[in-house]
Amino acid sequence: MVRCSPKCRCSKESLKEQLLLIATISSVAIGIAVGIALRPIKCNTDERINGCRITPDDITYIEFPGIIFINILKMLILPLIVSSIISALAQLDAQSAGKMGIRALIYYFGTTIIAAIVGIVLVLTIRPGTRGQKAEINAKAKSAQGRTVDTILDLLRNLFPDNIVEATFRAVSKVLIAGTDLKVENVTVGSTLANDSSATIVYKTKYTATEVKRDGINVLGLLLFCIFFGIIISRLKEKTVILKDFFNALLEVVMQLVRFAMLYSPIGVFFLIVAKILEMDRLEDFAGSLGLYMATVLAGLAIHGFIILPTILFLVTRRNPFQYTINMGQALTTAFGTGSSSATLPVTYRCVEEKNHIDPRVSRFVLPVGATVNMDGTALYEAVAAIYIAQLNGIPLNAVKIIITSLTATLASIGAASIPQAGLVTMVIVLNALGLPSDEVKVIYAVDWLLDRFRTAINVWGDSIGCAIVEKLSKKELDALEIKNKDNLEYEEEKLNRPNGHVVQLHDNPAFDYTDNLKPIQTRL
Numbered sequence: 001m002v003r004c005s006p007k008c009r010c011s012k013e014s015l016k017e018q019l020l021l022i023a024t025i026s027s028v029a030i031g032i033a034v035g036i037a038l039r040p041i042k043c044n045t046d047e048r049i050n051g052c053r054i055t056p057d058d059i060t061y062i063e064f065p066g067i068i069f070i071n072i073l074k075m076l077i078l079p080l081i082v083s084s085i086i087s088a089l090a091q092l093d094a095q096s097a098g099k100m101g102i103r104a105l106i107y108y109f110g111t112t113i114i115a116a117i118v119g120i121v122l123v124l125t126i127r128p129g130t131r132g133q134k135a136e137i138n139a140k141a142k143s144a145q146g147r148t149v150d151t152i153l154d155l156l157r158n159l160f161p162d163n164i165v166e167a168t169f170r171a172v173s174k175v176l177i178a179g180t181d182l183k184v185e186n187v188t189v190g191s192t193l194a195n196d197s198s199a200t201i202v203y204k205t206k207y208t209a210t211e212v213k214r215d216g217i218n219v220l221g222l223l224l225f226c227i228f229f230g231i232i233i234s235r236l237k238e239k240t241v242i243l244k245d246f247f248n249a250l251l252e253v254v255m256q257l258v259r260f261a262m263l264y265s266p267i268g269v270f271f272l273i274v275a276k277i278l279e280m281d282r283l284e285d286f287a288g289s290l291g292l293y294m295a296t297v298l299a300g301l302a303i304h305g306f307i308i309l310p311t312i313l314f315l316v317t318r319r320n321p322f323q324y325t326i327n328m329g330q331a332l333t334t335a336f337g338t339g340s341s342s343a344t345l346p347v348t349y350r351c352v353e354e355k356n357h358i359d360p361r362v363s364r365f366v367l368p369v370g371a372t373v374n375m376d377g378t379a380l381y382e383a384v385a386a387i388y389i390a391q392l393n394g395i396p397l398n399a400v401k402i403i404i405t406s407l408t409a410t411l412a413s414i415g416a417a418s419i420p421q422a423g424l425v426t427m428v429i430v431l432n433a434l435g436l437p438s439d440e441v442k443v444i445y446a447v448d449w450l451l452d453r454f455r456t457a458i459n460v461w462g463d464s465i466g467c468a469i470v471e472k473l474s475k476k477e478l479d480a481l482e483i484k485n486k487d488n489l490e491y492e493e494e495k496l497n498r499p500n501g502h503v504v505q506l507h508d509n510p511a512f513d514y515t516d517n518l519k520p521i522q523t524r525l
Contacts, residue, residue, distance in 0.1 A: 017330075017355075020262060020263070020265070020266070020330065021329045021330050021333070023266040024265050024266045024269055024329075024330060024333045024334070024337075025329065025333050026266070027265075027266040027267070027269045027270035027273070027337075028269060028270075028273055028333060028336060028337060030270060031269065031270045031271070031272070031273030031274045031277070032273055032277060034270075034274050034277075035273060035274040035275075035276070035277025035278055036277060038054060038274070038277075038278060039277070039278065039280075041053040041054055042054045042059075042278055043055045043056070054278065059275055059278050059279060060275075062271055062274055062275045062278065063271060063272065063274075063275030063276075064271070065267055065268060065271040066268045066269070066270075066271040066272030066273075066275060066337075067272075068268065069261075069264055069265065069267070069268020069269070069272070069338070070268070070272075070338050070340070070343055072261050072264070072268075073261060073334075073338065073340075073343040073344070073345075073346055073347070074340075074342070074343050076254055076257060076258060076261065076346045077217060077342055077343070077345055077346070078168055078217060078222075079250060079254050080251075080254050080258075080345060080346055080349065081217075081219065081222055081223070081226065081345070081368045082222065082226055082247075082250075083247045083248075083250040083251040083254060084251055084349065084363075084364035084365075084367070084368060085223065085226040085227060085230055085364060085365055085368055086226050086229055086230040086233065086247045087230070087244070087247040087248045087250075087251050087364060088230065088360065088361050088362075088363075088364035088365040089226075089227060089229075089230025089231050089233070089234060089365060090230050090233040090234050090240070090243075090244045090247065091234070091244075091361050091481070092231075092234060092361060092365075092477075092481060093234055093235075093481070094231050094234070094235065095477075096474070096477040096478075096481060097227075097230075097231060097234075097365070099474065099477060100362065100365060100366070100470055100474050100477070101227075101365070101369070103469075103470050103473050103474065104365075104366045104369055104370070104466060104470050105369075105373070107466050107469055107470065108369075108370060108373055108374040108462075108466060109410070111308075111309065111312070111374070111376050111462055111466075112374065112375060112376050112379045112410045112413060112414070113379075113406060113407075113410050114304070114308060114376075115300075115304045115308075115376040115377065115379045115380040115458075116379040116380055116382075116383040116405070116406040116409045116410055117383075117406055118300050118303055118304050118308070118380060119296075119297070119300045119379075119380035119381070119383040119384040119409075120383050120384070120387060120402055120405060120406055122296050122299055122300045122303075122384065123296050123300075123383070123384045123387045123388055123391075124387065124402075126292065126295075126296050126299075127391060128289055128292030128293040128295070128296050128388055128391070129289060129293070129387075129388045129389070129390070129391025129392040130391050150173075150174040150209065152411070153174060154172070154173050154174055155220065155414070157172045157173075157174075157211075158171050158172055158173075158218050158220040158221050159220050159221060159224050160221065160224070161218055161221035161225075164221070164222075164225055166218075167217070167218035167221040167222055167225070168217060168218075168222065169215065169216070169217065170213050170214065170215060170216070170218065171213070171214055171216055171217070171218035171220075171221075172211060172212075172213055172214075172218070173211070173212060173214060174209055174210070174211050174212075175209070175210055175212055217342075219342070219368070219371070219372045220372060223368060223369060223372060251364070254346070255346075255349065255350065258346040258347065258349070258350055259350070261346065262330065262347065262350070265330070265333075265334055265337075265347075268337065269333065269334065269336075269337030269338075272337050272338065273337060276449060276450075279449075280446075281446070289392070290443070290444070290446065290447060293384070293385075293388045293444065293447070294447045294450070294451060296384055296388070297380070297381055297384050297385075297451050297454075297455075298451070298454060300380045300384060301377055301380060301381075301454050301455060301458050304376060304377075304380060304458060305376075305377075305457075305458045305461050305462075309376075309461060309462060309465050310324075310325070310465075312465065312469070313465045313468060313469065316468075316469045316472055316473070317468050317469060317471075317472040319468060324356055324464075324465075324468070325461075327351055327355035327356045328348075328351050328352075328355070328356070328460075328461065328464050329351075330347055330350070330351055331344055331347045331348045331350075331351040331352075331460055331464065332457045332460060332461060334347045335453075335456045335457040335459070335460040336453045336454070336456065336457045337453070338456075339449075339452050339453045339456050340456065341371050341456050341459045341460050341463070342371055344456070344460050345367065345368070345371050348367055348371075348460055348463060348464060349363065349364075349367060351464070352367065352464050352467050356464070356467075356468065358467045358468060358471055359471050359478060361478065361481075362467055362470050362471040362474065362478070363467045363471075366463075366466055366467050366470050367463055367464075367467060370462070370463035370466050370467075371459075371463060373414050374459060374462050374463055374466065375413035375414060375459055376458055376459060376462040377454065377455025377456065377457070377458035377459045377462075378413035378426070378455055378459065379409045379410050379412075379413040380409075380455070380458075381451060381455050382409040382412055382413060382426060382427055382430050383405050383406060383409040383430075385427055385430075385441075385444055386405050386409070386427070386430045386431055386434055386436065387402075387405060388444070389431065389436055389437075389440045389441070389443065389444075390434065390436055392440065392443065393436070393437065393440065395436060397434065401434050404433055404434060405430065405433075405434060408429065408430045408433040408434075409430050411429075412426040412427075412429045412430055413426065427441050427444075428441055
């Protein structure tokens with residue numbers, strides 16, 4: 001019987017990983033091809049007439065295996081976030097955790113602003129809103145209302161939930177509910193509406209700000225709670241060893257579940273892509289002015305994702321960006337297929353730790369924060385969309401408004417995870433800040449689903465690079481902690497290995513300890 005060497009086994013595991021990555025990437029390409037091939041037999045109504053075969057109900061059946069895949073990933077988000085943050089911070093001291101958090105936030109905010117600036121430069125250069133055929137408003141598009149101040153307050157509301165258990169499945173947000181306001185004008189004093197012909201009745205839409213609770217994990221609240229929970233565990237040391245071991249074990253179990261879930265990823269991604277291609281109303285939406293807008297966004301995402309971020313990675317860490325990108329392939333493909341950075345989080349963990357060998361103490365703390373606040377692709381997309389809509393309506397933007405666009409797009413992208421209908425509402429916030437008509441957001445609805453997948457992949461890519469950068473900048477603190485933990489471990493082992501080295505207490509008063517030489521030692525209470 002021939003046994004494989006450890007190197008051989010490593011090669012087999014590597015081959016399996018590469019096959020899974022190739023299968024997932026192929027599922028995207030094949031899904032696009034199959035979706036386009038099936039479009040000629042797609043029915044525009046619920047009836048199979050004129051030779052069509054695929055009804056809207058059939059499309060939901062096609063999408064069903066992909067929905068199952070997304071649900072599996074979302075199911076793992078809550079235990080993954082809780083166990084990863086607590087287990088990571090339990091191994092750090094408060095000072096080291098604080099420095100790592102500050103470095104991560106500086107990186108996230110910095111790259112998000114850079115992404116918005118890249119988008120602004122491109123859209124002002126290409127000017128897609130002044131070229132090509134003007135885009136038509138999609139009948140299925142929805143408008144939304146939102147205010148910038150509510151976005152900021154929603155972030156703070158969700159940071160401090162009143163019920164931590166409720167935060168695991170519900171978040172709070174402020175929404176504007178439309179109502180009708182009746183106003184009567186030009187009424188003569190002493191007359192009534194019935195006999196006053198000059199009176200006019202004006203109906204105006206009135207929006208009332210109402211605080212509502214929506215379904216979904218309050219990630220911000222959980223992050224803050226778990227950060228403090230993990231720091232307290234670290235400070236209490238021996239008293240909380242059981243808790244530390246519990247969350248470490250929980251994380252190992254969740255990561256094993258992620259490995260099993262990844263075996264299903266090529267199937268889930270394939271059906272999601274096919275269904276989305278079939279759901280498109282018209283391929284003509286990608287032509288004309290809207291096509292140029294889409295090309296502008298994609299060009300900006302490509303520049304930011306394949307030039308700026310890899311350059312930052314190389315300059316700070318001296319890592320090979322090409323190899324780092326290949327190792328993140330599974331996570332990037334999953335992000336494109338699902339369109340959700342939160343749902344991709346379990347896969348991102350696996351790629352960052354197992355393939356790019358990032359210190360788990362860094363990745364388990366930085367990645368959940370990044371999945372919530374780091375939205376490079378979203379900031380770029382919203383900056384381009386706002387200026388594109390201004391160009392469509394012939395509204396000039398001066399330098400001040402362009403600066404406002406970059407800052408507002410950054411702020412809105414951070415708050416996107418805490419707002420229902422995130423894509424529409426955050427876009428409306430940027431438009432309102434610039435004084436642009438909010439209803440024009442319907443124009444970009446037709447291509448939003450596709451751009452959403454590309455910008456989600458860039459968001460995940462930025463999160464993974466943030467881990468490498470924070471690890472490099474925190475190397476001094478991590479090495480010091482490792483030496484400290486090693487010294488403590490050697491001390492405990494030496495204490496256990498001494499002959500009769502265990503402590504024997506022979507006195508009722510805890511102030512007296514008896515060691516191996518059985519001599520009483522007076523200790524301080």
